[in-house]
Amino acid sequence: MxxxxxxxxxxxxxxxxxxxxxxxxxxxxxxxxxxxxxxxxxxxxxxxxxxxxxxTALPFSSSIRQTKKTKAWESYTLSGIANQVAGQNGLKCMYESSINPSYGRVEQNRQSDIKLLERLCKDAGVRG
Known part of the structure; x- marks a missing residue:
């Protein structure tokens, strides 16, 4: 009814x-x-x-949330990793923070792309 x-x-x-x-x-x-x-x-x-x-506008079932990956980035900034992850998932990154740390090496170990970005942002003090 x-x-x-x-x-x-x-x-x-x-x-x-x-x-x-x-x-x-x-x-x-x-x-x-x-x-x-x-x-x-x-x-x-x-x-x-x-x-x-x-x-968030990302469906729960999207690969950026569900697919666990193992990968390493060397000599990247947070915005660089975010842009690459977004592009690989058919998305556009709109990085609007003045905080943009550089990393010698970042490892993603059996973790979804969105969890990786959440972790990096939290560690850097970037609020989402």
Whole structure:
């Protein structure tokens, strides 16, 4: 039943969180992925009011997330590794940090590309 109790409950939850996402509910009715499926976390603080939403547009089943690789990079920067990984996965890298460490050697040992990048960014202090 469209607009059933579960959908109305989710609508109230979203309204209580400061917004309403009709696309998420509509997507469920049409069998499409929900608009909020990629949201990893939501953090709120204040005053002043600050809301941080961390999300990704990468499908969970994509190879950048699932394929574990073993590889080494020598004499690369973080942005260089990110650009190469993005290109190999058919993506475009938009590296927008002023922090861009250089590495003599970086090893990826039975790790997905996205986990490698998350690790390097975390170690370098780059927030995603």
């Amino acid at each position: 469209a607009g059933g109790y579960g959908e109305r409950r989710r609508q109230r939850q979203l309204q209580n969180q400061g917004g309403y996402c009709d696309r998420e509910l509509e997507g469920r009715r049409q069998g499409q992925p929900p608009a909020l499926r990629g949201v990893r976390s939501v953090e709120a603080s204040g005053p002043p009011s600050v809301v941080v939403v961390k999300a």
